[in-house]
Amino acid sequence: MRSTITGTARLTTAHKLSAAGLTAAAGAAALAFAVTPGQAAETPSIAVKPVAWTTTDLGAHDHITQQATTTAADAAAAKKKADAAAKAKADKARADQQAASRSQARTPVKPATPAAPAKPAAPVKKAYADNLDGWIKESLDILKSKNIPATYEGIKRNVMRESTGNPRAINDWDVNAANGVPSKGLLQIIDPTFKAYHVEGTSWDPYDPVANITASCNYAADKYGSMDNVNSAY
Known part of the structure; x- marks a missing residue:
């Protein structure tokens, strides 16, 4: 005998049937057989209700x-x-x-030794000729630094009259010589006057040409205003 089962069932993978649901569905299903004379060999219809x-x-x-x-x-x-x-x-x-x-012992770093301050460069000493021209120019530079007035012309004129430019000249016949203090050097200055008007920075030797000129100009500036004003024995 061939059986035909008609009906529908709604099943999805997202839902899971419980055992009780399946039992209820099986119990509730009804089988209906419709047999008519001459059709006994027909397959009865089976209706299956959808599972709720x-x-x-x-x-x-x-x-x-x-x-x-x-x-x-x-x-x-x-x-x-x-x-x-x-x-x-x-x-x-x-x-x-x-x-x-950080906690490890470290050798302390010694501070750098500050560099010694640079010494100022020594001023370049001006060179002067070792003659009458050089002696007068060197003396004028010293006189200028001490604010003592004098000119090259006034100094040279009196030097030539007093000693003709000889730094070792000495007067041993005038009144000063008679008194034991002869006039010496380029501008014929006596020892007491040289010592009284000596200019710092120069030699204490009255025969030194620069020291002799400078002291004599200092004396002339005090007594006459300047060596330029001296035109005879002073």
Whole structure:
């Protein structure tokens, strides 16, 4: 005998039938056989009612979905916590290493010795010729630094009259010589006057040409205003 089963069943992979649901569906199914004379060999029709889903079944599905979501969230939270713990551990290890490095004894660094201040360059000494021209020019530079007036012409004119330019000249016949203090040098100055009007920075030797000119000009400036004003014995 050939049997034909007609009917429909609605099944999806998202829902799961419970054993009780299947039993209820089987019990509720009705088999109807319609046999007419001469058709005994026909296959009877079987009607199968669709399975009805209940809210209980849907709730079970939502629970499974929620459980899967919760499990994934818990896994993510656990990973985040593990990562944070690993980072904290690494940070602590690095901090401990740095602290240990700082605590190690070190040889103190000596401060650099400050360089000695550079000595000012010695002024270049002006060169003067060792003759009457050079003696007068050197004396004029000294007189200028001491604010003592004199000119080249006034000095040379009196030198030539007094000693003709001889720095070792001496007068041993005039009144000064008679008094034991002969006139000496280029401008014929006596020892007491030379010592009284000696200019600092020059020699104390009255025969020294620069010292002789400078002291004589200092004396003439005091007595006559300048050596330029002297035109005879002074």
